[in-house]
Amino acid sequence: MKVNRRKFLKTSLVYSAAGLTLLETSLANAEWLAADFVPSSFDATMKQLLKGKPIIETDKIDLNIPEIAENGALVPVTVTSSLKDIKNIAIVVEQNPVPLAIQAMLMPELESLLSARLKIASSSFVFAIAEGEKVCYSIKKKVKVTIGGCGG
Amino acid sequence: MSSIKIRTKRLDGNTQIRTLISHPMEHGRNKDKTTNKLIPAHYIQVLTVTHNGKTIATCNIGAGISKDPYFAFLLKGGKSGDVIVINWIDNLGNKDSEQHTII
Structure with a gap:
């Protein structure tokens, strides 16, 4: 666009x-931040989110999302983490025109858990990015969006 | 009637906060089928959750969240009588707020 x-x-x-x-x-x-939510490329969004911190792929974050979504307009997602120093959880959908879906700043009073429902334009990787003190942790999962709920 | 519904539930000493907001969440790229014009963007941008007056979560939201958005958070501890307030503001400046008391 x-x-x-x-x-x-x-x-x-x-x-x-x-x-x-x-x-x-x-x-x-x-x-x-308007700049975070304008239609942009996935790489640009990630750069903005990470703020220069290194990114580590980890299995200590759990991204619970169906592998096959029958309706791309409504995909439930839950991100939980067992890491201690998480202050910020973001969910990014790679193939969406606006990749960043939500960025939640969680105070220490909350457990590291975030549930939401996403719109996913087409089959894509979904990333959960948790920002810690010095590094960012990420996990990705492939979600296949089928129209009409069959095969694909 | 408020657009926000809040439910809380005690789970192993923690409190689950669930919220359902009725909002169109239009991202501005859908077309109206009858007039063939683009539907203007209309979506929630900021959602805040406060617990007894202290902000515990601030969410920046884009249009990549579904229509009638649902969110869930897990509060450490929490006891009956605690007050949870949820606010939202959308890109057209509309806002709404709802108060809930943990039972």
Whole structure:
């Protein structure tokens, strides 16, 4: 998808307006980063998420997602982790136009668990990325999206 | 009526917080079948969960989350009478909030 200048300006205006409302209500100390949620490539999204930290593939994060999704508009996903220093869990779908689906900042009062339901455009790898103090941990799983629930 | 439903459940000393929000979550690339025009994007951007007034989770959400989104969190401990508040804001500036007391 091509983003032209006009459209970019328009969307950034909308996003900054949203940012202002957020400040007014002082609802959250973290602002919604428009840059993270624009249509972009998977690599660019990962770069933004990792913030220069090294990434380690680990089996200490559990990504529970069906291997075959009958309906790509509704795929339940649960991420749990036995790692201690997790402050941030993100879910990224490689083939989506906007790869980043959710980024959750979890305070120490919460266990490292996040459940949600994703939209997946086409068969793709789904990544769960947990950000620790110095490194990021990741796990990926392939999800096949079948239309009509047959074969594929 | 509020758009947010909250359920809590005690699980081995922890408290599971589940929430279901009714929201279209349009990502702006779907077409309206009758008018053949693009449906404008309309999705939740920020969801916050507070426990007795302290923010415990802040989620930045994109349009990659399904329509009528569901989220679940697991609170360490938690006792009856604790107050859970969930807020959301979408890209059009709409917002909603719901309060729930753990039984």
